Amino acid sequence: MPKLIKGVGCPYCGSSCDDIEVLVSDDETKILEVHNACIIGTNLFHHANDPTRPRLPRKRQPDGSMKEIPYNEAIDFMAKTMLAAKKPLIYGFGSTNCEGMSAVARIAEKSGAVLDNCATICHGPSFLAIFDNGYPSCTLGEAKNRADVVVFWGCNPMHAHPRHTSRYSIFPRGYFTPKGQMQRTVLSIDPRETDTAKLADVHLMLDQGHDYELFDAFRTVLKGFDIPDFVAGIPKETIKKSVEIMKNAKFCMIFFGMGCTHTDGRNHNIDAAISLTRDLNDHTKCSIMAMRGHYNIAGPGQVWAWQFGFPYCIDLSKGTHAHMNPGETSSVDLAMRDEVDCFVNVGADAGAHFPIQAVQHLKKHPFITIDPNFNMASEISDLHIPVRIAGVDEPGVVYRMDNVPIQFRSVIKGLPGVPSDEELFNMVYERMCELTKTEPIWLAAKEDRRYPESEAVI
Amino acid sequence: MFEGYSITPDAFAGKNAAQIAALPGHEGKIHVTIGDFFEVSGNGGETAADTDIVITGDCTRVKYIGARMTAGTVTVNGNADMYVGGWMKGGKIHIKGNMDSFCGIQMEGGELLCDGDAKNHVGCAYRGDWRGMKGGTIRVKGSAGNDIGTFMLGGTIIIEKDAFIHVSTHAEGGTVVIKGDVEGRVGGQMVKGDMYVLGKIKFMMPGYKKVDTVEKEIDGVKATFDHYIGDLGERHPKSKGQVVYANLYLKAVA
DSSP states (O other): OOEEEEEEOOSSBTTOOOOEEEEEOTTSOOEEEEESOOHHHHHHHHHTTOTTOOOSOEEEOTTSOEEEOOHHHHHHHHHHHHHHOSSEEEEEOTTSOHHHHHHHHHHHHHHTOEEOOGGGGTTHHHHHHHHHHOOOOOOHHHHHHHOSEEEEESOOHHHHSTTHIIIIISSOOOSSOTTGGGGOEEEEEOSSOOHHHHHOSEEEOOOTTOHHHHHHHHHHHHTTOOOOSEETTEEHHHHHHHHHHHHTOSEEEEEEOHHHHTSTTTHHHHHHHHHHHHHHTTTSEEEEEEOOSBTTSHHHHHHHHHHHSOSSOEEOTTSSSOEEOTTTSSHHHHHHTTOOSEEEEESSOHHHHSOHHHHHHHTTSOEEEEOSSOOHHHHHOSEEEOOOOBTTTBOEEEEOTTSOEEEEOOOSOOOTTOOOHHHHHHHHHHHHHHHHTOOOOOOOSSTTSOOOSSGGGO | OEEOTTOSHHHHTTOOHHHHHTOEEEETTEEEEGGGTOOOOSOOOSSGGGOEEEEESOBTTEEOTTTTOOSSEEEEESOBOTTTTTTOOSSEEEESSOBOSSTTTTOOSSEEEESSOOOSOTTOOOTTOSOOOOSOEEEESSOBOSOBSTTOOSOEEEESSOEEEEESTTOEEEEEEEOSOEEEEETTTOOEEEEEESSOEEEOOTTOEEEEEEEEEETTEEEEEEEEEEOTTSOOOEETTEEOOEEEEEEOOO
């Protein structure tokens, strides 16, 4: 008889919905129905049923074709390639669990790699602004229960985070917001009329790439000074009206997305947004939050900041200390300058998301993809190692966009013989230690994870 | 790609050619020496101040030239890569070609001269540090990219041609002179300090207000400037009861 599993986390977007219900077959190998999730989340679960899912690593042959090889051969290849490289780059981790991220750090240290995650092409600039200016943020629960003015700056949750508006930001009825949408004023700042902008009470259709000027205009008006008649194509009166709405809010919530982080100025746009949030707190309560893309893209930031002190772009090649300077140690910059000589793509698709020149440089060197499915990166790789799908057939901890950790569960049994990211990285680490004739060091945060067998190595 | 963090008069001082060639560097995780990439002739001076380094050839892939130096000179007859003169405290660096990003970051003193163009983050702060360039002079004879003098506290940056965006963002001191045109975002979130733009600003920050027209001489150019104060949206300290603003001097249209 099929089983209904409740309280399942969805491994798609940064909203990390944890109210999904999944109906699975009696033997726990097939997903039959998915309830509550958005269409993308639903499909993600159903993908796990795909009979064509890769079950063995595939290695590129001299004639250009891909041939299935056993796992130990793939692990050996990966360990040897990374150890031989002068500066390997490990990138990805948008779609895997924190256990995997923690395990990969050992490989990165052992091979002197640069460790980077998808934030580098998404909310990395937000990190830089947070370093510079702080992060007056809150949880999504607070946004739901308190926010009566919601600002979407350069983001379109109706498409990118389909259940965000219904679970947290626009529609839900909260403790202090019992009337839901009727009680909330929504502002959208976007150069296009997106579906989120259509929902908004006020839509500021600014000139593309002039967010910084508009933030500055908001702050100048808030301080009581005059501004030019038009800023970024928006009339002065509209800006003043918007500032008035934000100022008179009981709780103002600013969500920002790629429209801020990846237009000219990047971190400075977020920096100005954080300054605006701080200024608004002179008048009312205001909070700001990054609309993180993947369900666990906040995870590597948390895990690696704890392990190395930096959330992304971590250059471990010196072996003595971590060095971080996005612009130099960020994946795309390293690839564009052809500074790396081995590329490992984990739970992300660099083939689809990187500029073509960057991929061309990366492709000159060994290119390894670790991903449960076929994607553009796996198809140009020299080695593709399939793993279990975190959140579907592999449990683990994930961090939601507001940096709240959630324990995701597995709903079906994993494919026989296919390891999880964590298991795979541990095996690669063990092989690296064998090859370098060193003792592996297992220091783990969790009791049930691997510990050193002899106390001498601690 | 060679990380030549040993290419400074401080490291070369008191060493002969063979010892200099044995100084360490990194190529990714591989430990290399200066001798692996360069032929070294001549000896270092007794102290850093007596040491003059001349590099002939293309250093487009050599990072950290003259980084953290305190005295002496470094001349590069060609291009240089990132972090030229980063964290430098004294001495003089002359790059005859172009420089990459992060040149003169966190600079505290000395002189950095570039005959060509510079990329982004000239005289900028290191990520997350609110104490940027504190002193010294950076002169770029060509153009520069974005983020010039971010979080600057002191010193002078002169860009003789154009700049892109973000000049003196978050600065609390120092002087930036741009002799060409700037795309925009001049002095955003700026607290204190001076900026001179002798060309045009395509997109003016809304937080700047024109207060005056003044005659000024800057870097040998005497002209009439429109004096703006700002960034009005940012916090500003008070001195003797007066609020201190950052100054933007934009050459008046004749």
